[in-house]
Amino acid sequence: MATPEEIWADADLATRRLAGLALNPSVPESVLLGLLSDAPLAARMVLCRDRALPDAVVDAVIHHPDTRTRGFFARNPHADPAQRARLVDDPEWSVRAHVADGPQTAAPARPRPLPDEAVVHMMSTYEDELLGGPFCQQISAGLRRSLPTHPDARVRWWGVGAWPSLSADTRAALLADPDAEVREAAQQHARYEDPAWVESALPDRPCHARTDLLLRFPLTLAVVEGVLSRPVGKEDRAMIAVNPTLPPDAVTLLATDPDPEVRARIARRTDLGPTERRTLMTDPDPDVRLAVSLHPALSEEERARIDYRVPMDHFFVHQPAPGEPRDPGAVRRDALSCHPLLRRRAAGDHLLPPDLVARLASDDDLGVRVLLAQNHPDAPAPLLLRSFLEYTGPERGHLTTRPNFPTDGLAVLADHADPEVRALAARAPDIEPTTVARLTEDPDPAVRAVAARHPRLPQPRLAELLDDEESAHHAAANTALPSDTIRRLVRTDGRRARPPE
Structure with missing residues (x-):
């Protein structure tokens, strides 16, 4: 069976344009349903995997006759988990496996939890080989806490895995559980305390x-x-x-x-x-x-008095919030410390109070500033942009997803030496159309892709890109694509793109 990469590599120009329409927010629901029904696999893959879908389209996906089409939706990170959970009893093993594996998300993003009832059903009915690490990431915090005392023995068996954090009473109950498999799992964990x-x-x-x-x-x-x-x-x-x-x-x-x-x-x-x-x-x-x-x-x-050197080769990335918040007094002591590594520790705290946010936002240590930008929900816009411009390590792109990341004023970055910074300019809502057109010819493919989707791209250039093998699907996803062009692409490309699957 072809991989997603192979499916896309084999897609012709007509199919790539249809895939772009599948991503276009301005395309009406009727067109999406038509693509789901008639488009080649590559376009259906993009439609079902790479965007949120209207309810009517989700209904059609769930009942689609093609296994791979349903499987792509089972791993859609944009879909509501309750929508994906509708596939937990799919007749095809591969689709159920995709539900268990969960969405493919780039770090530091994590999949949203599936509904608790779906997770319990999967624990009780799925084969063990399907329920690995990716499945565990889809368990809600509330359900995770209730697993050791759940009425279903198979679910309690999963709860034994949290043994180090369980209370003495809960451990005793699991060691005396009426289910033999639960007792055995608890005994195995208890041995490690001896x-x-x-x-x-x-x-x-x-x-x-x-x-x-x-x-x-x-x-x-x-x-x-x-x-x-x-x-x-x-x-x-x-x-x-x-x-x-x-x-x-x-x-x-x-x-x-x-x-x-x-x-x-x-x-x-x-x-x-x-x-x-x-x-x-x-x-x-x-x-x-x-x-x-x-x-x-x-x-x-x-x-x-200690002669230490602060490492600058560390990765300054998003850190998930701990299950139990840190002591506020300890966080404040770290934030006020003369030691940059302690201030970095404080900067990663999601609950840092406003006065410490303001203080650390102007810290003289790059790691402190970037960790604050990566982790705090109220990180100010100037800090977010400064951090993106100064930090070039892993998860740099996560900064652009933070709530306060600015968009205004980014057009001045269109000639920056760093292509990731030029891509920011290609997102600016106030960028000049001529500048957007120039960025569609940028040496960097990521810059060209963002520019091809910008609604201020001049229509003649947008029309040219629809005939470009590399940029066609980005151009077809442009919200400024005229409705008559959408109808023409569906009519003509829909007829041409009919390779056997």
Whole structure:
């Protein structure tokens, strides 16, 4: 079966124009229904996958005879999840698999949760192979909290996975659950809380299982002493250095470990003693000094005495809000700190109060400014634009999706050296038509694509682009496309684009 990329690569000019019409917000519902009924697969793919659809078109998609057409809609990130949930009992396995996999979204976007009743139905009826990680992202926070106590045993089995965060009463109930599979899953999780069991299960060779146990689970003194005296792998000491059950004498010992990675990990521990902190503050390794400079027990004066270097090669990206909000007092202390990394931590807090938003928006650290822009719902427009102009790392484009990202005044960027910035100019509502036309010939294809969709593009140039293999579908998606041109394309291209599927 052809992949979506192969389907699009095989589409001819007539089909690409129809695909553009499928995306055009000004195209009437009757035309969309006609495309769904008669257009080639590539146009139906774009229609069902790449836009929100009117209710009547959704109804037609759900009952469409072509499996692939329904499958494209099952992964549509623009569709309401309740609309996608109408396919949970589709007769075709592949369509149900697409519902479980969820929409394909670019980072940092995440799929919106499916309705709770649909998720419960899928947990109870779908094959396990369909319910992997992408499916879990579609579970609402409310349902996730209720899974361990749900009346359906199969759903409770899913809830056992949240074992570390469950209350003692809930854990006890799951260990005594009337369903054997639920009890067994709970018992497996409970074993990991027993240091003796962890010791018995610890592999004697480097592997993922050994790494997981050394990092996260309670360790016996025998395991700790064995790692210190006879490590199986070169990373063993670095692993136990972050284990929360590490005894104080081991913390003290590892603070002087010859491996700077081990010392850097120890430096981040909240139970690090004052003597060890003072020693690590002058450690010869810059990564160790940076790690200890963030320790919560240090005063600002102590922090300022440390010779640390602030990394500028980090990715400044959107961070999902935590399940439990941070302590407001701790956030404020971080925001007012002299340490840029602590201010960066505060800048990523979605609940940062207005006075701290204003303060950090003018911070002298690029990471602080961009993290605030990427994460705070009230990040001001000047900060968002400045961040886009200055930050060129991953998820730069996410800044343009923030609520206050400006549109006015962007036309002056049409000659910027950076093509992503020129693409901003191609979105400006007040841009001159002649400038839009020039940008349709830009060296960068993304700039040309945005310009081809701009409603201020002169009609003669728009007509030319409809005959261009690369730009035809962008031009056909232009909201300024005349209604008579829409009718002509449907009439003529609809007849021509009939390749066998």
